[in-house]
Amino acid sequence: xxxxxxxxxxxxxxxxxxxxxxxxxxxxxxxxxxxxxxxxxxxxxxxxxxxxxxxxxxxxxxxxxxxxxxxxxxxxxxxxxxxxxxxxxxxxxxxxxxxxxxxxxxxxxxxxxxxxxxxxxxxxxxxxxxxxxxxxxxxxxxxxxxxxxxxxxxxxxxxxxxxxxxxxxxxxxxxxxxxxxxxxxxxxxxxxxxxxxxxxxxxxxxxxxxxxxxxxxxxxxxxxxxxxxxxxxxxxxxxxxxxxxxxxxxxxxxxxxxxxxxxxxxxxxxxxxxxxxxxxxxxxxxxxxxxxxxxxxxxxxxxxxxxxxxxxxxxxxxxxxxxxxxxxxxxxxxxxxxxxxxxxxxxxxxxxxxxxxxxxxxxxxxxxxxxxxxxxxxxxxxxxxxxxxxxxxxxxxxxxxxxxxxxxxxxxxxxx
Numbered sequence: 038x039x040x041x042x043x044x045x046x047x048x049x050x051x052x053x054x055x056x057x058x059x060x061x062x063x064x065x066x067x068x069x070x071x072x073x074x075x076x077x078x079x080x081x082x083x084x085x086x087x088x089x090x091x092x093x094x095x096x097x098x099x100x101x102x103x104x105x106x107x108x109x110x111x112x113x114x115x116x117x118x119x120x121x122x123x124x125x126x127x128x129x130x131x132x133x134x135x136x137x138x139x140x141x142x143x144x145x146x147x148x149x150x151x152x153x154x155x156x157x158x159x160x161x162x163x164x165x166x167x168x169x170x171x172x173x174x175x176x177x178x179x180x181x182x183x184x185x186x187x188x189x190x191x192x193x194x195x196x197x198x199x200x201x202x203x204x205x206x207x208x209x210x211x212x213x214x215x216x217x218x219x220x221x222x223x224x225x226x227x228x229x230x231x232x233x234x235x236x237x238x239x240x241x242x243x244x245x246x247x248x249x250x251x252x253x254x255x256x257x258x259x260x261x262x263x264x265x266x267x268x269x270x271x272x273x274x275x276x277x278x279x280x281x282x283x284x285x286x287x288x289x290x291x292x293x294x295x296x297x298x299x300x301x302x303x304x305x306x307x308x309x310x311x312x313x314x315x316x317x318x319x320x321x322x323x324x325x326x327x328x329x330x331x332x333x334x335x336x337x338x339x340x341x342x343x344x345x346x347x348x349x350x351x352x353x354x355x356x357x358x359x360x361x362x363x364x365x366x367x368x369x370x371x372x373x374x375x376x377x378x379x380x381x382x383x384x385x386x387x388x389x390x391x392x393x394x395x396x397x398x399x400x401x402x403x404x405x406x407x408x409x410x411x412x413x414x415x416x417x418x419x420x421x422x423x424x425x426x427x428x429x430x431x432x433x434x435x436x437x438x439x440x441x442x443x444x445x446x447x448x449x450x451x452x453x
Contacts, residue, residue, distance in 0.1 A: 045237035049155055052224060056151045057144070059229035066136075066143040073129075073136040081126035087113040093300065102301030106308070109297040113314075119287045128277035135270040138263040145263070145430040147227060152244070152426035154223040159239040160419035161217035164412055168210045171408045175203045178404060182397060195397040202401065206408075244425040244437050246361065254358070254432060258350045262433035265350050268343040275339045279332035285325050288315040350432075357424065357431045364421035371414030379407040 057063065093107040117123075179199035185191035222232045249257075259265060295310040318325055386403035389395030429436050 046240040047237050048240045049242040052151050052155050055228040060147050062143050066140040070136045070140045073133040076129040077126050080129040081122050084115040103299040106297040107300040111295045113291050113293040115289055115291045117289050119284045119289055121284050124277050124281045128274050131270045131273035135267045138266045142263040149427050149430040151227045153423040154220050155239055156419045156422040158220035161220055162238050163415050164213045167411050172206050244422055254354055257434050258354050258432040262350045265346045268346040272339040275336040279336050282328040282332040286318055290315045353431045357428050361424045364424050367417035368421050375410050376414050379410040383407045
């Protein structure tokens with residue numbers, strides 16, 4: 038994203054693009070995944086061949102020609118006929134998949150934080166605007182009350198009440214300015230920019246509630262939530278290790294070729310030998326039986342972990358949907374009823390006060406009520422937008438518009 042001046046507008050799409058391209062947490066997770074992928078070919082490779090050589094250094098006895106060898110060269114290679122290397126490779130691939138899901142988790146969390154910060158920033162600007170309107174209104178009330186006081190139609194106490202409310206609004210404005218600064222710093226940090234870099238006001242943006250049924254959201258969460266996928270990959274890893282523990286009972290042979298040269302031979306190689314060697318695991322059954330039992334217990338633990346993550350995913354989906362529904366109810370209530378009613382009440386009290394049918398305290402109370410309801414309604418709107426933005430992080434899938442920057446990574450991973 039280009040550097041913004043304080044007056045420039047930033048969009049939700051620009052923020053999302055900048056976060057996906059520059060956020061250090063996402064880049065760190067991606068590098069860890071790249072590193073984990075390199076473990077698979079290492080695990081699948083054969084053991085390195087062994088080469089040995091020896092030569093006669095000094096002989097303390099006299100022997101006939103060609104009675105002993107003077108030099109020898111040995112080449113030995115372990116041949117994984119049991120396929121242990123392939124099983125290790127499958128375990129490494131499952132671990133790499135788990136790390137890839139950590140990349141997705143980092144990406145989902147960062148995007149949710151960025152969108153939440155964007156909506157908090159928009160809310161801070163709107164709250165400041167509401168505060169400014171209320172300051173103007175209250176200043177007018179204070180001026181009217183002072184004029185009436187000077188004319189002997191109002192008490193000094195009412196003037197002081199208006200002045201006090203005005204001062205309280207100025208104090209509230211300072212807190213709102215701090216909230217705006219916090220949201221700007223958070224967004225800059227998520228986009229990997231200097232916290233003090235100028236950041237303009239957010240353009241109008243909203244996230245509409247996805248038209249997905251509860252059954253569909255359950256299905257998506259169980260299929261795509263990173264924690265569920267990591268738990269599933271853990272089962273695959275532990276099953277590969279269990280298979281490896283069973284195969285540990287079967288030794289892999291080591292093939293050996295040895296070339297020898299005798300002390301009086303004219304040839305470079307006087308004798309060529311071949312042989313085979315292998316370990317004997319059957320003489321230590323306790324060790325390998327314990328390894329099988331350990332691997333089996335780890336498989337059972339991983340299966341329990343998978344079941345736990347599925348239940349946790351459904352709990353989070355339910356809680357988030359309830360949160361969205363509650364916030365949506367608040368938004369509609371304030372937008373359609375409370376704010377219009379408070380505005381009407383304020384105007385009615387103002388007219389009544391001017392005609393002498395209502396007291397000053399009734400008018401100032403109506404102004405306070407309108408101010409509080411407008412601010413609370415805007416706060417509920419921000420909370421509703423944030424709750425919707427967090428739903429993607431809960432279920433682990435895209436529901437709303439997002440730049441396609443990350444699509445290449447997902448496509449690349451699925452094609453491997």
